[in-house]
Amino acid sequence: MKYRESGMPEVRYWESLFDIEAVLDVFGFDSSTGAVAELGCGYGTFTLPLAQRTGAPVHAFDIEPEMAAATRARAEAAGMANVAVSMRDVFAEGFGLDSGSCGACLLFNILHGEAPVPALCEAGRVVRPGGMVAVIHWRSDLATPRGPSLEIRPRPEQIVAWAEECGGLAVEGEPQCVGPWHFALRLRKL
Numbered sequence: 001m002k003y004r005e006s007g008m009p010e011v012r013y014w015e016s017l018f019d020i021e022a023v024l025d026v027f028g029f030d031s032s033t034g035a036v037a038e039l040g041c042g043y044g045t046f047t048l049p050l051a052q053r054t055g056a057p058v059h060a061f062d063i064e065p066e067m068a069a070a071t072r073a074r075a076e077a078a079g080m081a082n083v084a085v086s087m088r089d090v091f092a093e094g095f096g097l098d099s100g101s102c103g104a105c106l107l108f109n110i111l112h113g114e115a116p117v118p119a120l121c122e123a124g125r126v127v128r129p130g131g132m133v134a135v136i137h138w139r140s141d142l143a144t145p146r147g148p149s150l151e152i153r154p155r156p157e158q159i160v161a162w163a164e165e166c167g168g169l170a171v172e173g174e175p176q177c178v179g180p181w182h183f184a185l186r187l188r189k190l
């Protein structure tokens, strides 16, 4: 099932809303990160820059064939062999990756969906001890040009409480603002 309010606007507009490198910097992604899983890659906005800086496999998943195709086409055009894109309903099927097989998992602009706790638990499952579940989402404390309805938009403290339900994930530091409209939250796998 496609998560509620997870449709995408036109690519250039979407990508004008982020400082992509600043987002990746907040999480410290670099050549030591290892493999990454990404739930809902969309246009590959973060997928390709991430794969570029880590040099490791990025397993990107999206339920929408158009989104998976867009990310795949960009990876192919860039000659990036370390991006693997799958069309998959992660809500229903999980990632299909081995437990502890990734150094990080991206949950970017997705935790307003139904059943955020299972999504966080699945992210925690695929990350190795010491790895990171990386979350960004639209802020709720100011007007934003996009983003899901305020009633379903999670705040950082809500995500931390959900992560506690999963167990094995500890919040690292304070949530940080990244760009004008997003916060970033780092959850470390124990």
Ligand SMILES: C[S@@+](CC[C@H](N)C(=O)[O-])C[C@H]1O[C@@H](n2cnc3c(N)ncnc32)[C@H](O)[C@@H]1O
Binding pocket: 001, 002, 003, 005, 006, 007, 008, 039, 040, 041, 042, 043, 044, 045, 046, 061, 062, 063, 064, 067, 088, 089, 090, 091, 092, 107, 108, 109, 110
């Ligand atoms: C708001 S977009 C965010 C895209 C990307 N994470 C970003 O921040 O640029 C959410 C994406 O999640 C995808 N999605 C929604 N439900 C999904 C599901 N059940 N499994 C996998 N992907 C899903 C949507 O198709 C969409 O591309």
